[in-house]
Amino acid sequence: MNSLEKQLEKVKNMLFEQESVKTYFSLKMQIEQNEELKTLRENIKYHAQEMTKNINHDEVYLKNKKLYEENLKAYNTHPLVIDFNQVSEEVQNLLEQLKHILE
Numbered sequence: 001m002n003s004l005e006k007q008l009e010k011v012k013n014m015l016f017e018q019e020s021v022k023t024y025f026s027l028k029m030q031i032e033q034n035e036e037l038k039t040l041r042e043n044i045k046y047h048a049q050e051m052t053k054n055i056n057h058d059e060v061y062l063k064n065k066k067l068y069e070e071n072l073k074a075y076n077t078h079p080l081v082i083d084f085n086q087v088s089e090e091v092q093n094l095l096e097q098l099k100h101i102l103e
Helices: 003-017 021-034 035-053 058-076 079-102
Strands: none
Touching: 003 021, 003 035, 021 035, 021 079, 035 058, 058 079
C-alpha cells in the first residue's frame, strides 16, 4: 500500500467515525428491516405499476393514485424515514466539504 492509499484509508476511517455517518448506516438498516416500511414500499411500487397499467381507465387509475399517495405519505412521515432524510442531508454536506477539500 503506497502513501496515497494509506492517506485515503485514513480519510475513509475518519469519515466512518463521524456520528452522522454511523447514524446514517444504522437508520438505513433499520428502515430496510422494518416490516411496516417494507409493506409500504411494496404497496407504493404496486400502486405505481397499477397506475401505469390503467392510465386509460380513470376509475382504476384514480383509485390506485389515491392509495399510492396515502402509502407514500405514510412512508415519508414515518419517524425512521424522517430521521434518515435529515441525517442523509448532513452526510451529503460532509461529503461535499470533503470534495471541496480534495479539489
